[in-house]
Every structure is written in structure tokens, then in C-alpha cells.
Amino acid sequence: MAGLRERSATVEAQFDAIVGAADPPLVVVTAAAGSHRAGCLVGFHCQSSIEPRLYCVLLSKANHTYRVARHADCLAVHFLTEADMHLARHFGELTGDRVDKFADLEVIEGPGGVPVLRQCANWLAGPRSGLLDEGGDHVYAVIHPAAVSAAGPFRPLRASAAAHLTPGHPTSDSEDATG
Ligand SMILES: Cc1cc2nc3c(=O)[nH]c(=O)nc-3n(C[C@H](O)[C@H](O)[C@H](O)COP(=O)(O)O)c2cc1C
Numbered sequence: 668m669a670g671l672r673e674r675s676a677t678v679e680a681q682f683d684a685i686v687g688a689a690d691p692p693l694v695v696v697t698a699a700a701g702s703h704r705a706g707c708l709v710g711f712h713c714q715s716s717i718e719p720r721l722y723c724v725l726l727s728k729a730n731h732t733y734r735v736a737r738h739a740d741c742l743a744v745h746f747l748t749e750a751d752m753h754l755a756r757h758f759g760e761l762t763g764d765r766v767d768k769f770a771d772l773e774v775i776e777g778p779g780g781v782p783v784l785r786q787c788a789n790w791l792a793g794p795r796s797g798l799l800d801e802g803g804d805h806v807y808a809v810i811h812p813a814a815v816s817a818a819g820p821f822r823p824l825r826a827s828a829a830a831h832l833t834p835g836h837p838t839s840d841s842e843d844a845t846g
Contacts, residue, residue, distance in 0.1 A: 692823030695745040695758045696724050697782045700738035704769050704782050707732040707835070708759030710826045711805060712744065720812055722791060725805040726798075729840035731763035733806065736798070741779030742810050743792035747824040754786060755829050762835035778813040788818035804838040 697706035711725035722744060726733040736742060747755055761768055773785035777792035784790070793813035798806045 687826075690825045690827045692825055693747050693755055693759075693829055694724070695747065695754060695784065695787070696726065696732060696736075697743045697745070697784070698732060698736040698739035698741075699780050699782055700735050703735050703738075704767075704774075705730075705732040705735035705763045706758050706768055706782065706784075707763075708755050708829070708832075709744075715809055722810045722812060724808050724810065726808060727805050727836065727838050727841065729804070729836040729838050731836070735763070736795070736808060739779070739781065740794055741777065741781040741792060741813075742795045742808060743777050743781045743783050743790055744810065745784050745787035746789040746821070747787070748789075748821045749824050749828070751787070751824050752828065754784070755824055756832060759829065759832045760835050764836075783816075788816060789821060791815045804841050 691710050691712075694709050694712055695706055696709045696712075697704070699705070707726070707730050709724055709726070713723055715721045715723035724742065724744060726736055745754075758768060769782060774782040775785060777783040777790075779794065781792050783792060791810065791812040791814070793811045796809045796811070798808050800806045
């Protein structure tokens with residue numbers, strides 16, 4: 668099995684091609700712990716169970732949001748639309764290590780005090796289960812939705828539309844990333 672886990676430039680290039688072609692929608696994940704609020708743009712996320720309904724997000728170990736989420740009971744996931752590029756830039760290019768991303772944003776309190784962005788009509792929020800670290804540079808958080816807002820069909824903002832953004836924290840910033 669060890670040999671099967673060795674890296675190959677060809678496998679990685681083809682992996683990148685498939686995943687890039689899938690062009691996932693983008694979300695903003697927010698968290699709060701004590702007086703600390705955090706949120707970042709996330710492309711790694713999906714529904715992870717039908718019964719019960721569960722939703723999984725992956726947070727980079729490099730991010731301020733990950734560090735706050737570790738101490739947060741609840742997380743919120745905001746589904747961005749094609750009109751939300753300004754939010755993608757705000758949450759994807761800035762880091763809570765340097766700025767308060769919530770200073771000029773209207774938020775309401777979701778379950779467990781998690782900040783919910785008023786600008787987003789489509790979101791889910793609820794308690795998270797433990798963070799799963801599979802040894803890569805991102806960890807998995809599973810959310811048990813306790814509150815959901817669905818405003819009807821929308822055209823998601825996709826990763827291809829945000830390819831020009833420069834992440835506030837490259838994953839290489841992670842102190843304990845091994846992936
Ligand atoms: C298109 C795009 C997709 C991203 N996907 C993720 C992701 O899935 N998970 C994650 O933790 N960060 C992801 N990021 C990176 C963070 O959004 C970015 O580094 C942010 O500035 C971190 O903010 P923070 O330090 O305040 O948490 C993505 C960034 C971009 C531009």
C-alpha cells in the first residue's frame with residue numbers, strides 16, 4: 668500500500684484536471700468562539716449524509732478560520748451566487764489574522780452564536796462534530812444543520828470565476844500541514 672501512496676506528477680496533473688473541470692461552487696464558512704469571529708472562502712465542501720442531513724466543509728490548517736473553528740461549537744455555510752464576487756474576494760483574499768472581516772458587514776446570530784451574513788440568502792448552520800485530520804493540509808468538519816435559509820434556485824458562484832483570487836493564506840502557511 669505504501670507504494671500506492673507515492674506521489675506522481677502525472678497523477679497529480681490529471682487529478683488537478685478532473686477536479687478543475689468539476690468546477691465546484693464556492694461558499695463562505697463562518698465560526699465564532701468567545702469574542703473571536705472568523706470566516707473564509709471555501710471550495711472544498713459537500714453534503715455528506717442523506718439521513719440525517721449532514722454537510723461537510725474542509726478548512727485549511729493555515730487559516731485563521733480553522734483556528735477559531737477548533738474552539739467553535741457551530742459553523743455556518745453561505746452559498747454564494749454569481750452576484751457575490753465581492754464576498755468571495757473579501758473572505759478569500761483577506762485574513763482574520765490581519766483584519767476584522769466582519770467590521771463592515773451586517774450579521775445575525777445563528778445557532779450557538781455563529782455569525783450569519785445578512786447579504787446571503789442561502790445558508791445552513793448548526794453544531795459541528797469533531798474535526799477530522801487525515802494528514803493533509805485541510806481538516807474535515809461535519810455540520811448538523813439546525814437552521815437553514817433557502818431562497819429558491821440560484822446560480823452558484825463557481826471556482827472558475829474566482830480563479831484570479833489570491834488566497835489570504837496559502838496552504839503552505841500551515842505549521843503542521845503534512846500534505
Ligand atoms: C477559490 C478559492 C477557494 C478556496 N477554498 C478553500 C477551502 O476549501 N478551504 C479553506 O480553508 N480555504 C480555502 N481558500 C482559502 C481561504 O479562503 C483564504 O486563504 C482566506 O484568506 C483565509 O482567511 P482566514 O485566514 O481569515 O481564515 C480558498 C480560496 C480561494 C480563492
